[in-house]
Amino acid sequence: xxxxxxxxxxNIHMGLALLSGSLFVxxxxxxxLASRATDWQKKVNRLSYMIDSCLLLAAFLLxxxxxxxxxxxxxLQVKLILLVLYVVFGLFAFRNTYSLPVRWLAYATALLCFxxxxxxxxxxxxxxxxxx
Numbered sequence: 001x002x003x004x005x006x007x008x009x010x011n012i013h014m015g016l017a018l019l020s021g022s023l024f025v026x027x028x029x030x031x032x033l034a035s036r037a038t039d040w041q042k043k044v045n046r047l048s049y050m051i052d053s054c055l056l057l058a059a060f061l062l063x064x065x066x067x068x069x070x071x072x073x074x075x076l077q078v079k080l081i082l083l084v085l086y087v088v089f090g091l092f093a094f095r096n097t098y099s100l101p102v103r104w105l106a107y108a109t110a111l112l113c114f115x116x117x118x119x120x121x122x123x124x125x126x127x128x129x130x131x132x
Contacts, residue, residue: 006065013058017121020055021114023048024090028107031094078126079117086113 002009027048030041062068071077092098092106120126 002061003065006062009058009061009065013055013062016051016055016058017118020048020051021118023051024114025111028090028093028110032100032103032107073124074126075120075124079120082113082117082120086110086117089113 023044027041027044068076089106089110093103093110095103098106116127
């Protein structure tokens with residue numbers, strides 16, 4: 001059903017991934033540099049949630065089109081693990097309950113997870129081919 005739209009969905013997925021990562025960088029810097037929350041920031045946060053939801057939808061469509069079991073390819077396993085870590089470290093970075101150094105470390109770690117996801121997906125190699 002969606003197979004004829006594979007290339008379009010793949011390009012949308014990649015574009016949304018880069019946009020999501022860029023917004024994460026911007027949101028993280030806003031939060032960690034202690035700027036006051038503005039209406040602009042709230043709108044960007046909402047936009048980020050919408051983009052992430054569309055990104056997840058595109059990922060599921062690609063899995064359906066390719067008839068992939070998420071755990072069938074090593075690079076996809078690594079990407080999914082890094083996605084979970086990215087979300088967890090992002091939560092630590094955005095919570096005011098932790099000290100600023102811990103939040104900066106979590107932010108940097110989340111960015112490394114994002115980079116690992118990106119390169120694993122681009123190269124179709126687990127951990128961007130570092131372990132193979």
